[in-house]
Amino acid sequence: MTRDSRLVTRDLVIVGGGPAGMAAAVAAHEAGVNDILLLERDQYLGGILNQCIHPGFGLQRFKANLTGPEYADRFIKKIEEIRDIEVSLRSFVVSLTKDKIITYLKPGKLEEIKAKALIMATGCRERTREMIHTAGTRPAGIYTAGLAQKMINIEGLLPGLEIVVIGSGDIGLIMARRLTLEGAKVKAVIELQKESRGLVRNVVLCLTDFSIPLYLHHRVARIYGRDRVEKVLVENLETHETFELACDTVLVSAGLIPENELLEMAGVSDVSKITSPDIFVCGNSYKIYDLADSVTRDSEKTGQAAAEYLRRS
Amino acid sequence: MKRKLTCIECPIGCQLEIDVEGGHIISLTGNKCEKGPAYARQEIAAPMRVLSSTVLARGLELKMVPVRTSRPIPKAKLLEAMTEIKKIRLDRPVKVGDIIAKAFLGLDADLIASREVSRA
Ligand SMILES: Cc1cc2nc3c(=O)[nH]c(=O)nc-3n(C[C@H](O)[C@H](O)[C@H](O)COP(=O)(O)OP(=O)(O)OC[C@H]3O[C@@H](n4cnc5c(N)ncnc54)[C@H](O)[C@@H]3O)c2cc1C
Numbered sequence: 040m041t042r043d044s045r046l047v048t049r050d051l052v053i054v055g056g057g058p059a060g061m062a063a064a065v066a067a068h069e070a071g072v073n074d075i076l077l078l079e080r081d082q083y084l085g086g087i088l089n090q091c092i093h094p095g096f097g098l099q100r101f102k103a104n105l106t107g108p109e110y111a112d113r114f115i116k117k118i119e120e121i122r123d124i125e126v127s128l129r130s131f132v133v134s135l136t137k138d139k140i141i142t143y144l145k146p147g148k149l150e151e152i153k154a155k156a157l158i159m160a161t162g163c164r165e166r167t168r169e170m171i172h173t174a175g176t177r178p179a180g181i182y183t184a185g186l187a188q189k190m191i192n193i194e195g196l197l198p199g200l201e202i203v204v205i206g207s208g209d210i211g212l213i214m215a216r217r218l219t220l221e222g223a224k225v226k227a228v229i230e231l232q233k234e235s236r237g238l239v240r241n242v243v244l245c246l247t248d249f250s251i252p253l254y255l256h257h258r259v260a261r262i263y264g265r266d267r268v269e270k271v272l273v274e275n276l277e278t279h280e281t282f283e284l285a286c287d288t289v290l291v292s293a294g295l296i297p298e299n300e301l302l303e304m305a306g307v308s309d310v311s312k313i314t315s316p317d318i319f320v321c322g323n324s325y326k327i328y329d330l331a332d333s334v335t336r337d338s339e340k341t342g343q344a345a346a347e348y349l350r351r352s
Numbered sequence: 353m354k355r356k357l358t359c360i361e362c363p364i365g366c367q368l369e370i371d372v373e374g375g376h377i378i379s380l381t382g383n384k385c386e387k388g389p390a391y392a393r394q395e396i397a398a399p400m401r402v403l404s405s406t407v408l409a410r411g412l413e414l415k416m417v418p419v420r421t422s423r424p425i426p427k428a429k430l431l432e433a434m435t436e437i438k439k440i441r442l443d444r445p446v447k448v449g450d451i452i453a454k455a456f457l458g459l460d461a462d463l464i465a466s467r468e469v470s471r472a
């Protein structure tokens with residue numbers, strides 16, 4: 040007997056329980072799939088939405104201005120009602136093969152299953168300081184914006200008191216406001232480009248409202264500090280004049296990259312060119328989205344496409 | 353007096369050009385929908401914002417429970433509101449939308465839970 044034939048096979052396996060995975064699961068079920076396994080490594084469904092406690096979600100989808108957890112809650116409630124969707128939490132997928140054999144770790148055990156159809160919805164990761172090449176020492180006090188968001192909103196820890204944010208992406212802007220509300224002093228947001236990368240509404244709501252300076256077409260040329268960050272050197276990219284800002288913490292908000300390690304293991308190098316008809320990718324692991332509403336909309340189509348594949352096969 | 357405002361009611365973020373005289377808007381352009389003028393009127397009179405934050409939990413499965421105001425509150429009150437939020441200790445399970453502080457700061461808004469949380 041081959042290894043394959045001994046394995047339990049599930050019709051549809053979805054990896055990742057963020058908005059993408061949840062929307063795909065519900066849509067596939069509505070399109071007739073009645074054996075769905077949703078694997079999520081965290082203790083809760085919701086993905087990144089759980090740490091996005093700010094409003095701005097659901098305007099398109101629900102015509103309501105919801106916070107991330109509220110947006111997630113609507114899908115979690117729906118999934119709880121559907122018996123054909125088995126949710127397996129604390130299930131960390133560690134390997135994937137071409138034949139859609141999925142290995143995942145649950146507390147205390149290693150499970151292996153095979154999927155007839157597979158949807159990958161593993162989200163994204165953040166670009167780090169290493170990827171943006173800033174000179175200087177390697178002191179403590181440098182975080183990605185998303186990590187700082189998790190520290191404050193989930194763990195209840197304040198990353199620092201005097202902050203400089205590198206990059207004006209939405210997460211950086213939102214964190215500038217969040218840190219200010221929590222009592223930290225955000226000295227500045229520094230952006231390489233001549234325009235903010237985040238939504239204008241976030242510039243207004245997060246910076247203008249709190250008089251936080253935004254330096255466009257500037258860069259952080261150097262980070263100083265021995266054990267902890269002490270200051271940064273900011274350079275005007277037009278005049279090349281420089282100035283220093285004292286701070287104990289630097290947040291890097293330099294963008295997101297799709298998380299596709301598992302698919303790479305299975306031999307997929309480009310998610311936009313998947314040739315297998317039974318492997319699907321949606322949400323931020325497919326491409327980076329600005330709005331959760333769009334993730335939901337597109338992932339529903341992915342769920343339907345997987346259902347269509349299963350119907351034909 | 354001519355002024356520029358960014359409508360923040362949706363992600364489009366229309367650039368509104370308004371003309372204000374004696375506290376009243378006499379002309380407005382740049383809005384893609386009817387929410388724009390309403391936003392501009394409010395912003396000129398008294399800017400209002402929804403505040404979201406977290407409260408510390410006790411004996412619940414999460415350490416921090418996300419909360420928000422049920423409707424926008426005056427922008428000038430945001431920091432005062434944060435001081436109040438920091439005093440709160442939540443020790444009972446809540447569902448999304450449950451009231452944590454009614455008529456928060458004596459305003460016409462409640463502080464509500466934005467995530468469900470049960471006992472530890
Ligand atoms: C920090 C941040 C702030 C944002 N703010 C806004 C906003 O204000 N408004 C808005 O509309 N949109 C916002 N977005 C965008 C939107 O929320 C995201 O695009 C959307 O949540 C992405 O959904 P997803 O399901 O693809 O990814 P995620 O929500 O990241 O979900 C991926 C899930 O997969 C799980 N997973 C990953 N790998 C594995 C594995 N190997 N095994 C098991 N499970 C795994 C993760 O634990 C996670 O739960 C924000 C995004 C980020 C990152």
Ligand code: SF4
Pocket residue numbers: 359360361362363364365366383384385386387388389
């Ligand atoms: S005017 Fe309408 S479309 Fe434009 S930003 Fe405001 S709400 Fe959005």
